[in-house]
Amino acid sequence: MTNLIRRSRARSRGLAGLAALAVLAAACGGNDPAASSTTAAPEVTSASSEPPATEAPVFTNAPTTTNPEIVATPGGTLTIALDGESTGFHPHVDAWANAGHNVAKAVFETLMAFDASGKPVPYLAESIEANDDATVWTITLRSGITFHNGEAFDAEAVKLNFESILASAQFKDQLALVASLNVVDELTLDVTMSQPWGTFPTVLTGDIGSQVGYMAAPAMLASPDGGRNPIGTGPFTFVEWIPDGQLTVAKNADYWQGPVYLDEVIFRPIPDPTSRKAAFDAGDVDLYYTGDSGDIVEYLAQQEAGDVNVTIGAPSSPDVVMFNTRSAPLDDVRVRRALVMAVDIPRLYDYLEATGVKRPLSGPYADDSFWFAESNYPEYDPAGAKALIDEYVAETGTPVEFEFAGNQSPFLVSYQELFQSMWSEIGATANIVSRAQSENVNAVIGGDFQVVLWGGIGGGDPDKDYQYFHSSGFNFSGFNTPTIDAAMDEGRRLSDPDARKEQYAIVQQELGDAVPYIWTGTNQFAVIAQSAVMGVAEFMLPGDVAGQPLTGGQLFLNGVWLMQ
Numbered sequence: 001m002t003n004l005i006r007r008s009r010a011r012s013r014g015l016a017g018l019a020a021l022a023v024l025a026a027a028c029g030g031n032d033p034a035a036s037s038t039t040a041a042p043e044v045t046s047a048s049s050e051p052p053a054t055e056a057p058v059f060t061n062a063p064t065t066t067n068p069e070i071v072a073t074p075g076g077t078l079t080i081a082l083d084g085e086s087t088g089f090h091p092h093v094d095a096w097a098n099a100g101h102n103v104a105k106a107v108f109e110t111l112m113a114f115d116a117s118g119k120p121v122p123y124l125a126e127s128i129e130a131n132d133d134a135t136v137w138t139i140t141l142r143s144g145i146t147f148h149n150g151e152a153f154d155a156e157a158v159k160l161n162f163e164s165i166l167a168s169a170q171f172k173d174q175l176a177l178v179a180s181l182n183v184v185d186e187l188t189l190d191v192t193m194s195q196p197w198g199t200f201p202t203v204l205t206g207d208i209g210s211q212v213g214y215m216a217a218p219a220m221l222a223s224p225d226g227g228r229n230p231i232g233t234g235p236f237t238f239v240e241w242i243p244d245g246q247l248t249v250a251k252n253a254d255y256w257q258g259p260v261y262l263d264e265v266i267f268r269p270i271p272d273p274t275s276r277k278a279a280f281d282a283g284d285v286d287l288y289y290t291g292d293s294g295d296i297v298e299y300l301a302q303q304e305a306g307d308v309n310v311t312i313g314a315p316s317s318p319d320v321v322m323f324n325t326r327s328a329p330l331d332d333v334r335v336r337r338a339l340v341m342a343v344d345i346p347r348l349y350d351y352l353e354a355t356g357v358k359r360p361l362s363g364p365y366a367d368d369s370f371w372f373a374e375s376n377y378p379e380y381d382p383a384g385a386k387a388l389i390d391e392y393v394a395e396t397g398t399p400v401e402f403e404f405a406g407n408q409s410p411f412l413v414s415y416q417e418l419f420q421s422m423w424s425e426i427g428a429t430a431n432i433v434s435r436a437q438s439e440n441v442n443a444v445i446g447g448d449f450q451v452v453l454w455g456g457i458g459g460g461d462p463d464k465d466y467q468y469f470h471s472s473g474f475n476f477s478g479f480n481t482p483t484i485d486a487a488m489d490e491g492r493r494l495s496d497p498d499a500r501k502e503q504y505a506i507v508q509q510e511l512g513d514a515v516p517y518i519w520t521g522t523n524q525f526a527v528i529a530q531s532a533v534m535g536v537a538e539f540m541l542p543g544d545v546a547g548q549p550l551t552g553g554q555l556f557l558n559g560v561w562l563m564q
Helices: 002-029 098-107 155-166 200-205 218-222 273-281 293-304 333-341 345-352 382-396 410-424 437-445 462-469 482-493 497-514
Strands: 077-082 112-114 120-122 125-130 136-141 178-185 188-193 236-242 246-251 264-269 287-290 308-312 316-323 400-406 428-434 451-455 517-523 526-530
Touching: 077 098, 077 273, 098 236, 098 246, 098 264, 112 200, 120 125, 120 200, 125 200, 136 155, 155 178, 155 188, 155 218, 273 287, 293 308, 293 526, 316 333, 333 382, 333 428, 333 497, 345 410, 345 517, 382 400, 400 410, 400 437, 410 428, 410 451, 437 451, 462 482, 462 497, 482 497
Parallel strands: 077 264, 077 287, 400 428, 400 451
Antiparallel strands: 112 120, 125 136, 136 188, 178 188, 236 246, 246 264, 287 526, 308 526, 316 451, 316 517
16 A cells, blocks of 8 residues: 555656646736726625525535534644745735745735635625726725734725735736725725726635735834734734744734634644655644645545544646647547547546546536536547547548647656557547646747646636636637637626626536537645644634635634644
């Protein structure tokens, strides 16, 4: 079993390298709101509006405080292993990976957060509402909230935070459409845009590449040493930071939602994944997060024996195989459908040793996502796939042959060979090309590819996929229709979730018909915790609304406690 797990871990790290391609691609496109549609009028997004009926992501059955036989008890110190160190903890200066966001979610809070279905809802804000053409957004704040240093969390403080962002070389583009800020009263701020921006609330959730929703104390913003002494409104207050050693936070006794259970949390950066896992196995840390399928599979088995607790989060952006629909023979939908129909997804998961972790997809959003819609995406059918290839060859007189690009990881090459063998069985020839990640990114951006392993598309709010699906964005696959453009524009214009979902269903149906991608499965992050760590899956938003406790590799500690 040990060798099996070691192979799985190496394979999972290979897919992590694949995901890095998507991160680089996203960096090329950015989240610049200047790319927003200039169409009009979202509806109101408000804490008081009735949310649509949705189903929460499915989490593993780690013990939770909903079990009447388990009573949450306060006290104790939790030690968390981070996957890296941060340059600092100023949300408008220091760019954070998951490690930085996890510290930030203990000390700071955001104006918006994700509910259990992945929909952005007010958090520090009580409501956020737009005028008729989405050029003015009114943010109303919750009353009675103070920063850790006693300063009031009010409209003036939010204005100062936005001004800090607009002055930041790192993050000013995130608020590029903000034209002016006006404090209406103590708890109300009007944000005027230079053009309509219907999805403004989504950028305020605090996610990878977008930190503008985090609210820092005015005194911290004014301090040149603010990044080393973070001050927020969160459940824990900053105590000490020893770079590359540990960062310590303590319970905020005056927390506006009531004190949390833990007395103290220690964050320890352990960049090497093998060392991080070894520290957990030795009991030196209580918790770590991972997207490594090998780790998750191993610890799910241990959970059955009661040795650990595992919480799997909502699916993050999928792994995909992307077709260049401008390049023959991939410009023929029959060829693309055949290549999809030839791929045995469970066989991929067996190879990755990720069965029970990754989940099959038929489009960019998992079937338990609020945004999911049925489509005509093909099912596994190798005989039907061969018939389509034979039809294409008979009609064109040209064999189906193409380049299949990936990076130089030996694992990824062997993974590509699995696809290659399945496509060979239907009469299609894939010639594997191995390049450095940067070369692959440049090739994709320049359209100089045919088929490539990719990622970073789908999984979250569909507006984040605007740049990939709309003709005006970084539409790397080359596939687009006027119908998709209209639906993506309308989805961006609207703010009502059900109305937006109707538009994104149209997009999914178009993608299912034209198949510019093979959706090979979800990426899953999980929190691995010692058996005494409880409540990881119990993040609640104000008003007893279930929140999303784990978004990618980012988690909330509000409901976490230690069994004494």
